[in-house]
Amino acid sequence: MFKIVKKRVLNPTVTQMDISAPLVAKKAEPGQFIILRVDDEGERIPLTIADYDREAGTVSIIFQVVGATTEKLNHLNEGDSLADFVGPLGNATETEGYRKVAVVGGGVGCAIALPVAKKFHECGAEVTSIVGFRNKDLVILEEEFKACSTKFVMMTDDGSYGTKGMVTNALEELIKEGEQFDLVIAIGPLIMMKFVCALTKKYGVKTVVSMNPIMIDGTGMCGGCRLTVGGKVKFACVDGPDFDGHEVDFDEAMARAAMYKPFERHAYEEACNLFAKEVK
């Protein structure tokens, strides 16, 4: 069992938890992920590592409540435990040898983009962070990003905070102004990563994306997380989760991510009803 030592509500649907997992914390690096099960009947879900504290022996996860499992997870509190917490899985993000990097985060993807931005900063790169949210209420981790970025750009879809528009608008503007990024890292919804890649391809800027497909074991065994990258089949769990964004077939990835949508919606409604009944 893996104890929740800290729970922090970042916005109405996004929560951070610090989980006691000393061995995972010892090895974790930005870009890697874990797989958890909430309880003995639970499904296995992958979540990218948001932070880690090797001394305290904790690993942080940040999740948005989108389905039955994250709903259940969100009902747990400090002192409760998770049945399973496996990791660190996948490969760490390559952060060595870059001079000027743009880190682009969208929504809850910012939770994963932050440790990557921090690591680039520690490695001596000049970091420009561009983060986007639907509106002001959903903004997370603003201060943390500012602390490790030379330049910070906040975008919201409705203009309720920062600048109105998409992260791609901000990125294109910077490139047009003459910013010479030697790497763009995009982490967020598939559709956002797709458009960031379309943009950077136009300008010839190397772009890495972090993929988070459906998976079961996370060690290469099931093949459920497969993607087409550069015309070849890759497993996100062992070959990724980071890939060259200009090579990823996003349309295929988006279709595959939606494979269980009807089931997931139904399970989520069931879970919500169950918790609603408990409250009554």
Added chain:
Amino acid sequence: MANMSPKKNEMPTQAPDVRNKNFSEVALGYTKEQAMDEATRCLHCPKQPCVSGCPVQVHIPDFIAKVAQGDFEGAYQVIALSSSLPAVCGRVCPQETQCESKCVRGIKTEPVGIGRLERFVADWHNEHATEAPVKPAPNGHKVAVIGSGPAGLTCAGDLAKKGYEVTVFEALHVAGGVLVYGIPEFRLPKAIVQKEIDTLKALGVTVATDMVVGKILSIDELMEEQGFEAVFIGSGAGLPKFMNIPGENLKGVYSANEFLTRINLMKAYKPDSATPIQHGKKVAVVGGGNVAMDAARCAKRLGAEVTIVYRRSLEELPARREEVEHAMEEGIIFKLLNNPVEILGDDDRNVCGMKCIEMELGEPDASGRRRPVEKPGSEFTVDCDCVIMALGTSPNPLIKSTTKGLETQKWGGIVADEDGLTSRKNVYAGGDAVTGAATVIKAMGAGKTAAAAIDKALMGE
């Protein structure tokens, strides 16, 4: 005088059109009377050829003699001398190519039903035995076992019985490896696997789940920092193969590993499972091995019309005859001498068919089987909304890539000598991680050999 009946006592089974709608065990097992009658068919040949056909050399005629006398616990104790998982082996061993293929009775008639008797004895013991296994006195030596499949469990059991402090590291959240995620409930009930693992725990074995060795800990750390004097790698052959044909990433295409893992490990066949699975109406399974049969029979039980597509003929089907017969009885359609060339998708990228081409058999290839050759212009479409690729697996590169000096074959298998010793001192390996996809009992044989070699190496020091 032996019972000279030419046929084995028949195995009672659930009726095909009943069992193809449930996940309960297909074969129901012998009664006491059937077992004792079958046991009297053994001739007790002085040379005991059956024993040489068993990868772990169970003293077969001796345990059968006990069964004939009605001493079932005695029979169990005989088997337990050589095998740590009899209830599993009695169910999933290919006895027809091993012990039973050497049985003298089999020359003219049917061999003695050794597998069925083994299963009976193990089940009898599990039901009646009251004495808990005794934890042996510790010998002060620590061994790590990576992977809790048949190779790892056997190695761990043999070492624990000698007093070693054994920790088994398992990547998934439950122990058992392929016995749990791969082989379906209706062939091998998970309660039986759990019982065998509980027995190992009672012997003092520690099972550490959620531990992906190569990620959370390396073999070097296990040996240098955690004090394990020897390591056995039984990590299996886990990476699914695909055909690299168009359409393989459509929604509704599974590797057999994923399909079976969702069903067996995550219980997706139960209506209240948190893990989803697609309930295809028409499912095509590509491949002809035991895994293909398992996947097809699972899909059938989820309510689909199931077709197996295999590129060679019935004769070359690599699956056990019994599994093929069971599948046919359950109403699975076999489209033999056909090979997929493309999986077809609709506008939403859901599978809507599979284009195949007819094959004919040409000259024998390297495996000795006749090579299938495409018949030009014979393409046709199989109507399906789900495709399961059961084409075999290759070893997981995780451990190789994180263990310095561990030599592997070009195809990924770990190089090990006849004792299971790898290119690294005190690091042993066995099972599918060394041989590529093979059988449960061969993996157990390798685990057993390695356990003996580890004991010799550590005690010799």
